[in-house]
Amino acid sequence: MSTVLEEKTLEHAGGASVVNDFSIHVATANGSGSMSSNNVLMRAIFQMGIPVSGKNLFPSNIQGLPTWFTIRASREGFIARRRKIGFLICMNPETVHEDIRTVHPGAAVICEESLNLTSSRSDVHFYPVPFQKLVLELVHDGKLRRLAVNMIYVGVAAWLLDIDMEEIRKAVVRQFKSKEKAVEINWNAIRGGYDWAQKNLTKKDPYRLERMNATAGKIIIDGNAAAAIGCVMGGMTVLAWYPITPSSSLAESVMDYAHRFRMDPVTGKPTFAIVQAEDELAAAGMVMGAGWAGARAMTTTSGPGISLMSEFVGLGYYAEVPAVIIDVQRVGPSTGLPTRTMQGDILSTYFLSHGDAKHILLIPGSVEECYSLAMEAFDLAERLQTPVFLMTDLDLGMNNWMADPFPYPEKPADRGKVIRTEEELKDHIRKFREFARYRDVDGDAIPYRTLPGLIDNPAATYFTRGSGHSERATYTERPEEYKANMDRLARKFETARRFVPKPVVSNGSGSRVGVIAYGSSDFPVEEARVLLARKGLQTDYLRLRALPASDDVPAFLASHDRVYVVDQNRDGQMYDVLRLELPADALKLRSIRHYDGFPLDAETVVEGIEVGEKN
Amino acid sequence: MSSVAEPKALPTNRVGLTVKEYGGLKSTLCVGCGHDVITRQITQAFYDMGVEPYRVAKMSGIGCSSKTTAYFADRGHGFNAVHGRMPAVATGAVLANSTLLAIGVSGDGDTASIGAGQFVHLLRRNVPMIYIVENNGVYGLTKGQFSATADLGSKLKTGVVNDLPAIDLCALAIELGCAYVARSFSGDMKQLLALLKGAIAHRGTALLDVISPCVTFNNHEDSTKSYKWAKDHEMPIQEIDFIPYFDEITVDYDPGTTRDIALHDGSHIRLKKLKEDYDPTNKHAAFNLLHEAREKNEFLTGLVYVEPQKKDFVALLGLTDEPLATLPLDRVRPGREALARMMEELR
Numbered sequence: 001m002s003t004v005l006e007e008k009t010l011e012h013a014g015g016a017s018v019v020n021d022f023s024i025h026v027a028t029a030n031g032s033g034s035m036s037s038n039n040v041l042m043r044a045i046f047q048m049g050i051p052v053s054g055k056n057l058f059p060s061n062i063q064g065l066p067t068w069f070t071i072r073a074s075r076e077g078f079i080a081r082r083r084k085i086g087f088l089i090c091m092n093p094e095t096v097h098e099d100i101r102t103v104h105p106g107a108a109v110i111c112e113e114s115l116n117l118t119s120s121r122s123d124v125h126f127y128p129v130p131f132q133k134l135v136l137e138l139v140h141d142g143k144l145r146r147l148a149v150n151m152i153y154v155g156v157a158a159w160l161l162d163i164d165m166e167e168i169r170k171a172v173v174r175q176f177k178s179k180e181k182a183v184e185i186n187w188n189a190i191r192g193g194y195d196w197a198q199k200n201l202t203k204k205d206p207y208r209l210e211r212m213n214a215t216a217g218k219i220i221i222d223g224n225a226a227a228a229i230g231c232v233m234g235g236m237t238v239l240a241w242y243p244i245t246p247s248s249s250l251a252e253s254v255m256d257y258a259h260r261f262r263m264d265p266v267t268g269k270p271t272f273a274i275v276q277a278e279d280e281l282a283a284a285g286m287v288m289g290a291g292w293a294g295a296r297a298m299t300t301t302s303g304p305g306i307s308l309m310s311e312f313v314g315l316g317y318y319a320e321v322p323a324v325i326i327d328v329q330r331v332g333p334s335t336g337l338p339t340r341t342m343q344g345d346i347l348s349t350y351f352l353s354h355g356d357a358k359h360i361l362l363i364p365g366s367v368e369e370c371y372s373l374a375m376e377a378f379d380l381a382e383r384l385q386t387p388v389f390l391m392t393d394l395d396l397g398m399n400n401w402m403a404d405p406f407p408y409p410e411k412p413a414d415r416g417k418v419i420r421t422e423e424e425l426k427d428h429i430r431k432f433r434e435f436a437r438y439r440d441v442d443g444d445a446i447p448y449r450t451l452p453g454l455i456d457n458p459a460a461t462y463f464t465r466g467s468g469h470s471e472r473a474t475y476t477e478r479p480e481e482y483k484a485n486m487d488r489l490a491r492k493f494e495t496a497r498r499f500v501p502k503p504v505v506s507n508g509s510g511s512r513v514g515v516i517a518y519g520s521s522d523f524p525v526e527e528a529r530v531l532l533a534r535k536g537l538q539t540d541y542l543r544l545r546a547l548p549a550s551d552d553v554p555a556f557l558a559s560h561d562r563v564y565v566v567d568q569n570r571d572g573q574m575y576d577v578l579r580l581e582l583p584a585d586a587l588k589l590r591s592i593r594h595y596d597g598f599p600l601d602a603e604t605v606v607e608g609i610e611v612g613e614k615n
Numbered sequence: 616m617s618s619v620a621e622p623k624a625l626p627t628n629r630v631g632l633t634v635k636e637y638g639g640l641k642s643t644l645c646v647g648c649g650h651d652v653i654t655r656q657i658t659q660a661f662y663d664m665g666v667e668p669y670r671v672a673k674m675s676g677i678g679c680s681s682k683t684t685a686y687f688a689d690r691g692h693g694f695n696a697v698h699g700r701m702p703a704v705a706t707g708a709v710l711a712n713s714t715l716l717a718i719g720v721s722g723d724g725d726t727a728s729i730g731a732g733q734f735v736h737l738l739r740r741n742v743p744m745i746y747i748v749e750n751n752g753v754y755g756l757t758k759g760q761f762s763a764t765a766d767l768g769s770k771l772k773t774g775v776v777n778d779l780p781a782i783d784l785c786a787l788a789i790e791l792g793c794a795y796v797a798r799s800f801s802g803d804m805k806q807l808l809a810l811l812k813g814a815i816a817h818r819g820t821a822l823l824d825v826i827s828p829c830v831t832f833n834n835h836e837d838s839t840k841s842y843k844w845a846k847d848h849e850m851p852i853q854e855i856d857f858i859p860y861f862d863e864i865t866v867d868y869d870p871g872t873t874r875d876i877a878l879h880d881g882s883h884i885r886l887k888k889l890k891e892d893y894d895p896t897n898k899h900a901a902f903n904l905l906h907e908a909r910e911k912n913e914f915l916t917g918l919v920y921v922e923p924q925k926k927d928f929v930a931l932l933g934l935t936d937e938p939l940a941t942l943p944l945d946r947v948r949p950g951r952e953a954l955a956r957m958m959e960e961l962r
Contacts, residue, residue, distance in 0.1 A: 235944060235947035264935045267936065269936075278733070413948070420941070450692075
């Protein structure tokens with residue numbers, strides 16, 4: 001290895017190397033098995049101690065359509081998407097011309113030799129590789145060639161980028177676990193690609209990777225798996241769900257983790273019920289029934305499912321039933337880019353239902369928060385007796401993120417105001433004369449509830465209905481009773497404002513310019529702030545982690561002249577919510593909107609703020 | 616002679632409650648509504664069976680029938696959910712607490728139209744609950760539109776004729792694996808009571824499709840869901856007696872004319888055959904019976920199909936015996952070493 005490295009460094013003495021700061025873009029067709037190769041590549045870089053992220057840009061299809069995987073290595077730890085691609089691997093003849101056309105000058109391009117592409121651009125470094133010929137030599141089993149050809153580019157890239165082959169080997173073993181034969185076949189293909197590159201290629205581009213020590217102890221995980229761990233640790237007992245991209249893998253991860261870690265220590269039986277429902281209407285209904293009967297009940301879905309759940313969510317708001325609804329947001333209805341990311345459901349979910357309704361939205365900005373806020377969602381749902389939404393998105397949910405290992409929850413679960421036993425009921429009646437399901441006896445607008453089937457006492461039961469009920473849960477159409485209940489629900493929402501996770505505020509730059517962002521926008525916004533600071537523009541930053549917004553938000557607005565609200569949607573949905581809720585300072589708000597289906601990148605934020613500051 | 620009569624104490628059942636203590640709010644339905652008769656039989660069945668009312672979960676959707684869960688078993692919890700979606704809510708409640716006795720009351724609109732999807736999947740899962748359809752072929756609460764169980768050719772008061780075929784809920788239920796399928800008539804109180812008791816003893820979804828005339832919108836002479844038509848045409852397939860597990864079987868019966876079916880909890884349903892020899896444990900026979908009745912325009916009532924040993928959804932999922940809703944934190948939160956293992960796999 002060392003001699004090879006020296007040779008290449010010498011050859012490259014003329015141009016400056018770009019070390020540990022570029023994106024590798026792999027273009028393939030979906031269903032070609034490239035996911036394993038890309039994982040090996042990403043893992044090996046991670047194991048070299050270099051901060052890394054992996055994004056899968058995939059179509060709504062099972063086999064044959066173009067797919068891209070982007071690995072960003074960043075010595076500074078920036079893991080957002082980047083527009084500029086330094087290193088391109090073209091494995092899909094369908095998109096090869098478009099892929100090469102869009103790459104930046106100076107980029108490295110690995111492509112199939114027989115396609116004769118080297119003359120298509122003069123400002124990039126081509127590395128033609130005879131993949132089809134090599135795979136015939138390296139892989140003897142004809143059936144495996146289609147998959148194993150992708151391992152050859154791993155080997156070629158490893159040589160060109162100086163990826164440690166020992167780390168590649170480890171990543172292959174990890175990828176294929178104990179399947180020895182698969183390990184050997186894939187390793188041979190990688191090794192073959194590496195050897196061929198060493199013998200036949202001359203390094204011309206500046207991109208290189210060098211061992212660091214910035215990933216020790218870290219994990220790589222996608223947001224869906226992280227949220228799933230949060231649900232399993234958070235004591236979820238009923239999950240009802242309907243398959244929908246990009247949330248299906250969340251429910252499937254819950255299933256996987258629950259079956260491994262949630263069997264009852266006492267009886268060996270499952271301490272959870274998981275039901276694949278017939279649709280999202282039913283999923284929401286099951287969650288309502290289970291939450292009403294005392295389970296920690298949840299569902300996972302995406303925008304179209306949220307629309308279908310609307311009526312039940314409204315009922316949950318009025319009947320005050322705890323529920324956790326995880327919305328992994330994506331683009332549009334029907335076939336409207338279902339596999340692309342968007343912060344598309346902020347407005348519709350915040351006000352979901354007919355009638356007057358407002359909901360609690362928790363918005364994780366990292367995989368760690370997918371984990372911790374999933375747990376917190378159960379606590380808040382039971383504390384506040386209402387549906388609570390965890391709003392993640394496809395970028396956070398389905399892509400690979402580096403993180404510190406998740407800490408064990410030290411707080412006990414908050415099961416809220418539930419009268420569970422005869423004694424508790426008697427205490428309650430002594431204190432408050434009677435149990436009235438919807439009476440605010442504590443002054444926080446949160447009433448007490450009982451659960452069906454627990455207390456053999458008629459004083460404990462009540463009848464659950466929609467909006468028309470009195471304090472004592474009897475049916476009413478009286479204006480004053482209906483209004484009193486509506487006003488209490490509004491006060492309960494003010495209580496929620498104090499309970500939900502506070503925003504993360506970075507103040508103190510002394511700047512009059514602020515940025516408000518949320519969810520997966522955090523990574524590009526943090527990067528953009530560094531880029532802007534390098535250009536001399538300091539910014540303060542408030543990252544929202546929940547709606548309703550806490551008092552920190554008006555305080556942030558008060559202390560800045562211009563505040564840029566970053567949304568990953570066309571209409572500036574969070575910008576609109578903030579203007580609506582904070583009219584006094586609404587004129588200070590400006591909107592930066594990103595909505596092309598790709599994850600947000602730092603350049604978009606930089607450009608948005610720079611343009612805004614010029615005007 | 617002039618002394619005031621002592622109020623006679625009402626008799627109590629095996630859990631020490633009077634039949635009154637199984638009652639609920641006063642009905643607000645139209646006078647003479649078939650649904651109120653069914654409510655009374657539910658009340659009576661709960662009393663006779665000694666059901667602990669606090670364990671009862673009364674589930675309903677939207678419609679006249681769905682209002683009736685407020686009219687019985689006040690000592691239980693009730694949930695008036697959204698239109699057609701009671702099955703999902705009931706499923707969730709039963710999963711959260713499998714010790715509940717769930718009883719759903721629905722109508723033909725709530726079940727066969729807006730709720731058809733959920734009804735189908737409830738049956739397919741065999742969720743343990745009693746599911747009563749108070750079937751009158753018409754939307755009452757929205758003032759008299761046809762429902763999907765209205766018979767072909769049936770006429771509304773306004774003269775509108777139904778030209779679409781009726782959905783046969785019993786046939787649908789058998790097809791979907793329901794293991795307790797009965798049809799009855801709110802005017803046949805004895806039969807209805809026995810079928811309800813059987814439904815309480817059965818484990819799994821027990822479907823009772825009960826013709827329950829709407830006196831306001833569908834009780835005229837051209838209606839096949841009117842009292843008169845039902846009374847004139849009802850043909851019980853058996854005479855039904857119910858012997859609860861806590862009663863000794865004392866009366867002899869003639870095995871030639873009577874058949875006993877043992878239910879899950881040890882109770883028995885005793886069927887005395889009337890005309891032909893009908894075996895309600897034979898699925899094919901059940902289909903034939905229903906199809907022939909439809910062709911001949913007959914109104915058959917009784918226990919159409921029963922499969923007492925079929926596993927219900929809770930048993931299929933193999934849940935812990937203790938309700939999920941009351942499991943303490945240490946049984947639903949994995950320990951530190953478990954989280955450490957999850958993290959190790961991701962390094």
